[in-house]
Amino acid sequence: MKYKEFIYFIIFVLVSCNEPIPRQPIVRKTSTLMNTSVEYNKTLISREEADFNYLMKKDSLNNYIASDFGFWYKIDSKNTEGYTPKSGDEVIYSNDIYDINYQLIYSADEIGTQKYIVDKQEIVEGLREGLKLMSEGNTVTFLFPSHKVFGYLGDQNKININQPLIYKVQLIKINKKNESN
Structure with a gap:
């Protein structure tokens, strides 16, 4: 009996001493999906830019400024104070939201x-x-591509997916961070 146990023990030791065979990773090709997504987004952005360029040409009496953040804006009414909000400041504002055809949303x-x-x-x-580009009392019209506002989700109410928007914003008040009001 002890001989059988000894044989089982030897077999167990020999089997357990083998190094585990590493599993090979599963290769999934996602480049096709990624390339499709990239092309779709490039086309979407290009179309939105063309729409905004058309709007800006049509509104030739106003000067639109291209921001460093990927949208355009025009200053409708300007305050001469010049202080723009900094991190931590509280701003009080109101805004209207329009679609690309100036239909109020x-x-x-x-x-x-x-x-x-x-x-x-x-x-x-x-x-x-x-x-952050506005001063107290300013009214500014922003032309936002869809990826700068509600993107591929919309607001799940009135704003559709991938819908570029026009915001008309009035900055009512800036409460500076270090001021007590």
């Missing part, structure tokens, strides 16, 4: 006056960067 009355602490709260990327 959300009015300032519908949205209400908004408060935003610069770089400390979440709002759509385009508006977050756009507010």
Whole structure:
């Protein structure tokens, strides 16, 4: 009996001493999907830029400025103060949201006056960067490509997926971070 146990033990030791055979990774080709997605996004951005260029040409009386953040804007009314919001400042603003054909989607009355602490709260990327370009009392019209606002999700209400938007924003007040109001 002890001989059988000894044989089993030897076999067990010999089998367990083998190094495990590494599994080969599963190769999945995702480059086709990625390339399709990249091409779709390039086409989408190109189409939106062409639409905005057409709008800007049509509105030749106004001077549109290309921002470093990937959108365009025009200053409708300008305050001479010149202070622009910095990180941590609270801004109070109102805005109307239009589609690319200037059809009103959300009015300032519908949205209400908004408060935003610069770089400390979440709002759509385009508006977050756009507010930093404004001074108190300014009214600015922003032309935002879809990827700067609601992107591929929309707002799941009135704003469709991949919809470029026009925001008309009035910066009512800037409460500076170090000021007590």
